[in-house]
Each structure stands twice: as C-alpha cells, then as structure tokens.
Amino acid sequence: MRGVLISIFSLAVAACGGEDAPSPPSPEEATxxxxxxxxxxxxxxxxxxxxxxxxxxxxxxxxxxxxxxxPRPAPAFDGRLAALASSGRCAQMTTPLDQAQGIETGLLVGSEDCLYxxxxxxxxxxxxxxxxxxxxxxxxxxxxxxxxxxxxxxxxxxxxxxxxxxxxxxxxxxxxxxxxxxxxxxxxxxxxxxxxxxxxxxxxxxxxxxxxxxxxxxxxxxxxxxxxxxxxxxxxxxxxxxxxxxxxxxxxxxxxxxxxxxxxxxxxxxxxxxxxxxxxxxxxxxxxxxxxxxxxxxxxxxxxxxxxxxxxxxxxxxxxxxxxxxxxxxxxxxxxxxxxxPVVTGTNLEEMKLFNFLDPELVRSWFGVLYTARDPDFYDALAEYQSRVWRINAVDRMAQSLVETGHEDVWAYRFDWDEGGRVLFMDLGRLVGAAHAVEIPFVFNRFEFFGRLDSVLFNRANREGRERLAAAMGAYWAEFARTGDPDTGGGSFPEWPRWTAGGRLMRFDSPEAGGLEIVEGVATFQGLADDLAADPRLTPDQRCAIVARIELWNRPAADRVRERAGC
Incomplete structure (x- = not known):
C-alpha cells in the first residue's frame, strides 16, 4: 500500500507542476x-x-x-558554440500532452528561431x-x-x-x-x-x-x-x-x-x-x-x-x-x-487508446489522478477498429502498393506490448495498452517519455520483459540503418522477412506475451467491416457509434464499412 500511495502522490505532484530544471552539463574538451x-x-x-x-x-x-x-544555410558560429542544451520549441500551441509536464493547455509558446x-x-x-x-x-x-x-x-x-x-x-x-x-x-x-x-x-x-x-x-x-x-x-x-x-x-x-x-x-x-x-x-x-x-x-x-x-x-x-x-x-x-x-512501416495494436484516454466521454477521471473507462468493452472495441483503420492505411495498403510496383525492400511490423502497470483500480495495461507512441521508449530504450504516467506505465513488474523487447527493437532498427535490412537485428534475434503480396509483418511483444512473431495476412476494410458487423461485444447502436467516430477521423474509411455495419 505504501508503494501505491507514493505512486498516487507522484502523479498528483506531476499534475500540478513540472520539476525544477536540472543544472546544465559542463562542456568537455573531448567533445x-x-x-x-x-x-x-x-x-x-x-x-x-x-x-x-x-x-x-x-x-x-x-x-x-x-x-x-x-531555409537558408546556417551562419557561422559567433565564437565557440557551447552545444549543451536543446533549442527552445518552434512556435506552437500547448496541448493536453503538455499537462504531463505541468504546462497549461492552449498557450502559444516557442519561437520562429528554432531550426536546431x-x-x-x-x-x-x-x-x-x-x-x-x-x-x-x-x-x-x-x-x-x-x-x-x-x-x-x-x-x-x-x-x-x-x-x-x-x-x-x-x-x-x-x-x-x-x-x-x-x-x-x-x-x-x-x-x-x-x-x-x-x-x-x-x-x-x-x-x-x-x-x-x-x-x-x-x-x-x-x-x-x-x-x-x-x-x-x-x-x-x-x-x-x-x-x-x-x-x-x-x-x-x-x-x-x-x-x-x-x-x-x-x-x-x-x-x-x-x-x-x-x-x-x-x-x-x-x-x-x-x-x-x-x-x-x-x-x-x-x-x-x-x-x-x-x-x-x-x-x-x-x-x-x-x-x-x-x-x-x-x-x-x-x-x-x-x-x-528500403522502407520499414508499422503501427501499434491499439493506436487510438492514447487519444481515447484523453476523451472524457470515454474515460472517467477520479480526482484528476486515477482514470477508468466508462464502458470497458466499448472502449476496447472502439480502439480496436479505429486502430485497424490506421494499420490498413499506414501499413498494408502502403506495403502492398510498393511491392506490387516492384519495390521489394519493404518490411512491416505491429507493436503489441500492453503490460502497463496499475494503481488501485486504474489499469494502464487496458486504458493505454499498445497505444500511439508507446513504442518510442522501446526504440530509444529510455522509459521516460509520458511524464506523470511513466512511473505507473513502466514499473518493476514489467521491467525485465520490456527491456528485452527494447533490446530487440533497437537492434532491428539499427541493423536496418547499418545495412538496409533489419534481418536478425545483427544476429541476435529471429529473421524479420520482407513483406510479400500475401502480407507478412513482425509482431513485437514481450517474451511473456509471445515475444517476436511473424504474422501473415493483409488487413483490409472488408475484413474490418465483417468483424464489426458480427462483434458480439457491441449493440447495433454501438457499432454505428464506432462508425461515426471513425468518420470524424477518416471519412473514406467510414464510408467503406458503414453499410456492412448496418449504419
């Protein structure tokens, strides 16, 4: 219980404001x-x-x-440049994602002088x-x-x-x-x-x-x-x-x-x-x-x-x-x-959970710290179909068109890790799951990315599995950068084969959840529509609600599934 209370306290503190900025590093002549x-x-x-x-x-x-x-070429440095701190942002409006760093939403921040x-x-x-x-x-x-x-x-x-x-x-x-x-x-x-x-x-x-x-x-x-x-x-x-x-x-x-x-x-x-x-x-x-x-x-x-x-x-x-x-x-x-x-393209299994997690119509907030889905089955189903639309457009259609026009150097993946931690009744494994951007900490092998959610999302219980998955993803990405073929990640992991006309991608997950696995098949809108029409988790009204939410984001995709879903 003490650990739970500490986690809740850390979430509350982060929600109220950012930490003091660390002192700048000292320049080193070796660099x-x-x-x-x-x-x-x-x-x-x-x-x-x-x-x-x-x-x-x-x-x-x-x-x-x-x-x-x-952009015009960069000017010469004025003396010796001490390259010790990242530049300020390019001009932008702050968003709900800034709240994780204790920054209010809707502020104009940054500068036009930002090409660094x-x-x-x-x-x-x-x-x-x-x-x-x-x-x-x-x-x-x-x-x-x-x-x-x-x-x-x-x-x-x-x-x-x-x-x-x-x-x-x-x-x-x-x-x-x-x-x-x-x-x-x-x-x-x-x-x-x-x-x-x-x-x-x-x-x-x-x-x-x-x-x-x-x-x-x-x-x-x-x-x-x-x-x-x-x-x-x-x-x-x-x-x-x-x-x-x-x-x-x-x-x-x-x-x-x-x-x-x-x-x-x-x-x-x-x-x-x-x-x-x-x-x-x-x-x-x-x-x-x-x-x-x-x-x-x-x-x-x-x-x-x-x-x-x-x-x-x-x-x-x-x-x-x-x-x-x-x-x-x-x-x-x-x-x-x-x-x-050569091209690698992929998506996460539950891309849209990052955005749905921020939607008060779908998620209830308790004290601004703990969160639960209002209807867990609908929440999961909605994210599944929205995320499948994302995959069809960004992976399968792209890979198919490249291969069909003679470009063979194409690889595809799906990121499935959904083992985020929980605090009391808040289960990030379900609320966030394999959401949009969750793969980034694995590629960079740095599990400090989501601000106040990090301490719960990435915990001791999932540490060993996620570190092994991060090692694999980093190795494949780097081997692709070295040779133009992710292959076996430099010899340590299973071979990642190219995409074929019949569809073939690498599934990334922790060893406890099946690890690295080749998945066959091509995702299509027809298959999505058939599954949505027959999904036993959903009422007819809920099926149409899913189509309506897909339409808000991708009207052509909604048009392709609406009739089959009975909407």
Missing part, C-alpha cells in the same frame, strides 16, 4: 569538434557515456522576410568512425513537439549509431499555400507550401556535410519518425529536394494523406482555414509583406479551432514542389517521385 560553421563543444552523458551536442543551428532563423521561404538539432554518438566516436546515422523526426500532428523531448543517448550507445534529432517549423508556419508567397519567391523552393519538409531537407543537407565530424557515415543515413514525423518521412520519400540525402526510411504509426493545393489555398470540402481565408483574418491583406509582418499571436489565433492539438489547418500539401501534385500515396508508385530506398 570539441570543428565543422564548416566553426568550433563547438558538447558534453558526455553521465548515465550512458554518450557524447552529446545539443542546440546546433542547421539553417538561418526563418524570421522576418525569411518567414514562409525555404541535437546529436548523440557513442563514446569515442569521431572522424573516421563511419557509424550509421539515424535522423529522428518528431511527431505531434505537425503542429506540436520539439527535439528536447527525445534523448538518443541510449540508442546511440546500445547500438553503435549516431542519432540526430531535428526540429522543424510547425502549424501555419510550416504549412501554408498562398499565391502571394509563390509570387514573392526568391528561389524555386520558395514556391513550396510544405516549409516543414524543406526544414527537414535542410537538416539532412547539414548532416551530409557535417556528420562525419561526429562519427557518422553520410552514405548511410536513415530517416525515422513517429506519427506526424512518420507522415513527414513518407513525404520525404517522394520529395525531389530530399532525394539522395537519405538511404533508408522507417515510418512509425504514420500515414500517406495529403491535401490538394487548391483546397489548401482556397478551401474545399472539409478543409478548415485555407490560406487565403486565414490570411484575410490574421493579416487583413493578401500582400506577402503583410503576411510576413503579421504577429505570431494573430496567426495562431486565426487557426485556433478547438482542435485538441491547438490548431487545425491543411498539412502535407500536394504543392508540386516538395510533394507530388497527385499526393503522397500515388507518388510512392511513381518512379519519377519515389526515392526507391
């Missing part, structure tokens, strides 16, 4: 490096022995006249080490998130890779389609609409030119990302400016949707806040100078629509510059657009 911008120095992580450099600018600050332009990256390398890595490089693109619906959330030191030291974590413009600063911006372009890339993808491309260019000094091999660069970061990885796979800057790609819980340029600019269908409409509100003008002079407050207030992640706007715009005009999915089957590199 001094000289690159094109000048000399910089980092530090050694005490827990892992990794060499770390944080807050390195990879492009000019996109401020003033550089707002809504392609962090580097993690094994001890002793330097010029000539030629280690594979893994460039992480964070998630957050492309409107939220920052590099400081992620610590790549364990992944770097465990697997002998160089990890780079990047930031990029978010929300309306990262995705904006407007004729005044195109007409005022100074370069061809300035005519884009996905400035976030151009930021990521600039970071990859910086990596190509500088990563050798930190021990990395610029000819073996893997881009990997989760959620919106995986969407961005998909975009980079078909983005001409990024071609040749990376050599493998991993998509964790991503997708392939893109908004047509015309809809992003002028509006169509369900598109919220097209650029011309928004510009009239925040700038009172369609003039490029007025748009670039508008305040951040005015811009973000225009896009604030009650969306749970702060802003709602067109993202991943098929602009014909950074993305194919026909969109990402069709671009992947077009050799004129697809980069042709």
């Amino acid at each position: 001094a490096r000289t690159i094109a911008q000048g000399e910089l120095v980092g530090f050694t992580d005490e827990a892992t022995g990794a060499q770390v450099w944080r807050g390195i600018p990879f492009a000019q600050a996109p401020v003033g006249d550089l707002r809504w332009r392609a 990256l962090d580097i993690y390398a094994p001890a002793g890595a330097g010029e000539g080490s030629d280690l594979p490089v893994m460039v992480w693109i964070h998630g957050g619906s492309n409107v939220w998130g920052y590099a400081g959330q992620y610590d790549g030191s364990r992944l770097a030291t465990d697997q002998g890779v160089v990890v780079v974590v990047i930031q990029y413009r978010l929300g309306p600063l990262g995705f904006f389609a407007h004729e005044a911006i195109r007409e005022s372009a100074q370069t061809d890339l300035d005519r884009a609409a996905n400035f976030a993808l151009l930021d990521q491309t600039a970071a990859l260019e910086w990596v190509r030119g500088n990563i050798a000094a930190f021990g990395g091999d610029a000819s073996r660069v893997t881009i990997f990302g989760e959620s919106a970061g995986a969407y961005d990885v998909a975009g980079l796979l078909v983005s001409p400016p990024a071609r040749g800057l990376f050599h493998r790609a991993i998509l964790q819980s991503g997708g392939l949707d893109a908004v047509p340029l015309e809809a992003a600019e002028h509006g169509a269908g369900d598109v919220i806040n097209p650029a011309r409409e928004a510009a009239a509100e925040f700038a009172g003008s369609q003039d490029a100078g007025a748009l670039r002079a508008a305040s951040l407050d005015a811009i973000f207030e225009t896009y604030h629509e009650g969306f749970s992640f702060g802003v709602e706007l067109p993202r991943m715009i098929a602009d014909g510059v950074t993305l194919p005009p026909q969109g990402i999915r069709d671009g992947l089957t077009d050799p004129d657009w697809f980069s042709g590199v």
